[in-house]
Amino acid sequence: MAIIRSILDTDLYKFTTSYAYSKLYPRAYGQFRFIDRAKTRYPEGFAELLRQELQQMAELQLTRDEAQFLTRELPYLPPTYIDFVRGFRFDPDEVHVSQDEEGQLSIVAEGLLYRVTLWETPILALVSELYYKVLGVEPDxxxxxxxxxxxxxxxxxxxxxxxxxxxxxxxxxxxxxxxxxxxxxxxxxxxxxxxxxxxxxxxxxxxxxxxxxxxxxxxxxxxxxxxxxxxxxxxxxxxxxxxxxxxxxxxxxxxxxxxxxxxxxxxxxxxxxxxxxxxxxxxxxxxxxxxxxxxxxxxxxxxxxxxxxxxxxxxxxxxxxxxxxxxxxxxxxxxNDVGAGIQPMNIVMKLWKCKMTEKDKWHPCVKLSDVDGKHTGEPEEIDLAQRTLGLI
Missing domain, CATH: 3.20.140.10 (nicotinate phosphoribosyltransferase)
Structure with a gap:
């Protein structure tokens, strides 16, 4: 059975941000990259298993009851966006997964931002659950x-x-x-x-x-x-x-x-x-x-x-x-507090670069955390952002 079994199995901010992109920047493109801060070595064949889960997500479709729930509980999303979600299908071709010889995992999702943003939280949930499943870790x-x-x-x-x-x-x-x-x-x-x-x-x-x-x-x-x-x-x-x-x-x-x-x-x-x-x-x-x-x-x-x-x-x-x-x-x-010795994963997916239209050049994206060592992005762009903002 697939791990992700509903389009609604995601965080609220994915829908709200998707709609914001679609309203203001419908032609904008983005690329998200997976970051494993613990540099986990994934079991051999993990990337292929993840690709199989992503393929199954292409079959997901919003039900009538789910659409009614969105309409009732998220009134700030207009009917046009609810209709978009009803017709939405995940496209696995937007996501590229690979694994190197040391077991490090690479995941890159790229496409129109109002669409590709919807991959982030399901991918993280897939990686986490699949990792424990492949290792045979059972919760207490x-x-x-x-x-x-x-x-x-x-x-x-x-x-x-x-x-x-x-x-x-x-x-x-x-x-x-x-x-x-x-x-x-x-x-x-x-x-x-x-x-x-x-x-x-x-x-x-x-x-x-x-x-x-x-x-x-x-x-x-x-x-x-x-x-x-x-x-x-x-x-x-x-x-x-x-x-x-x-x-x-x-x-x-x-x-x-x-x-x-x-x-x-x-x-x-x-x-x-x-x-x-x-x-x-x-x-x-x-x-x-x-x-x-x-x-x-x-x-x-x-x-x-x-x-x-x-x-x-x-x-x-x-x-x-x-x-x-x-x-x-x-x-x-x-x-993820399910027993002694079972450690949660330290994984994120961050916007790595974006552009306003398909024909534009890519612009790098960075995040400057309040915690040293948790900045994300290309080092030269992080340096530029810090200097621009007077942080160096």
Missing amino acids: LAYAEQSIIAKAQRLKEEGITFSMFGMRRRFSSDIEDRVTRLLKEYSGTNFYGTSNVYFAYKHGLRVSGTHPHEWVQFHGAMFGYKMANYMAMEDWINVYDGDLGTVLTDTYTTDVFMRNFSKKHAMLFTSLRHDSGDPLLFADKVIARYRELRVDPQIKYIIFSDSLDAERAIEIAKHCKGRIGTSFGIGTNFS
């Missing part, structure tokens, strides 16, 4: 369920509002399904929802999510690094007109973002998302910036989503209490 289901129930109850006791952000590095689809059900059962209304559209559909949950680094990366490549955050926010507002009001801050470091964050954007966006660096320091910087802009931080939120577990979320919430609202997106610690 009793441990996994006991662990998630304890976390769910602990978060509920502390009054923490949180969402499930666990698809990309999940142990398996089945584990994510079980975890989602248990969080709903044991956390109640403290469990805000899930970023996985399919499991929101299956379990009757809110679909929860933000926008991705790639949106800002694209704007950096097209409009320059100094204007990237500003243009990305302006375009998001133009597309969604106040819906989906969370903005990601660390594509070119949080300090650069804060310089770009105007009062207009501080008022229009409901929340900022933290995804790298010290979360407590980040909260202090955000609160200080809101006050500098004469915006009451207590009417705003921070969504924390960087390598969280329940205890870390509780610590952060206590630091922010009475100062700014908080919510939490907890991912791998929910979807």
Whole structure:
């Protein structure tokens, strides 16, 4: 049986970003590259097994019930885009997979951005689940369920509002399904929802999510690094007109973002998302910036989503209490805590280059993390971006 069994088995931000590209930049092209930060040596033949899974994804088709769910739960996506998703088919020819003699895996997805962006999260979920399956790693289901129930109850006791952000590095689809059900059962209304559209559909949950680094990366490549955050926010507002009001801050470091964050954007966006660096320091910087802009931080939120577990979320919430609202997106610690000695994968797919039309020249894309060593992109372009932004 195929691992990905529904077009909805993806994170919300893939659909919202796809629609934004289709509305504003329908002729833009992009290339995504797979990055394994742990430099895993994959078993011989892994690339071929992955290609087989990708081929099976070409058969996926949105059902009528799924389309009705999108229409009902994602009202900011217009009927024209829902119709596009109903007719959408994954094209495996857009993805090139190979494996070298040392077992290193290469995955490159390239094509029109409104289409090719939809490959990112399913590919990561495929690699993760397929890796454990090929190695014969079995989850300890009793441990996994006991662990998630304890976390769910602990978060509920502390009054923490949180969402499930666990698809990309999940142990398996089945584990994510079980975890989602248990969080709903044991956390109640403290469990805000899930970023996985399919499991929101299956379990009757809110679909929860933000926008991705790639949106800002694209704007950096097209409009320059100094204007990237500003243009990305302006375009998001133009597309969604106040819906989906969370903005990601660390594509070119949080300090650069804060310089770009105007009062207009501080008022229009409901929340900022933290995804790298010290979360407590980040909260202090955000609160200080809101006050500098004469915006009451207590009417705003921070969504924390960087390598969280329940205890870390509780610590952060206590630091922010009475100062700014908080919510939490907890991912791998929910979807891949399945037994002693089973380590989650450290994998991502990032926008590597883009261009405005097929005939244009490619522009390299980079991401400058708040954590040293997590920058992505070609070294010379990373250096250029850092110099342009005064980071060197």
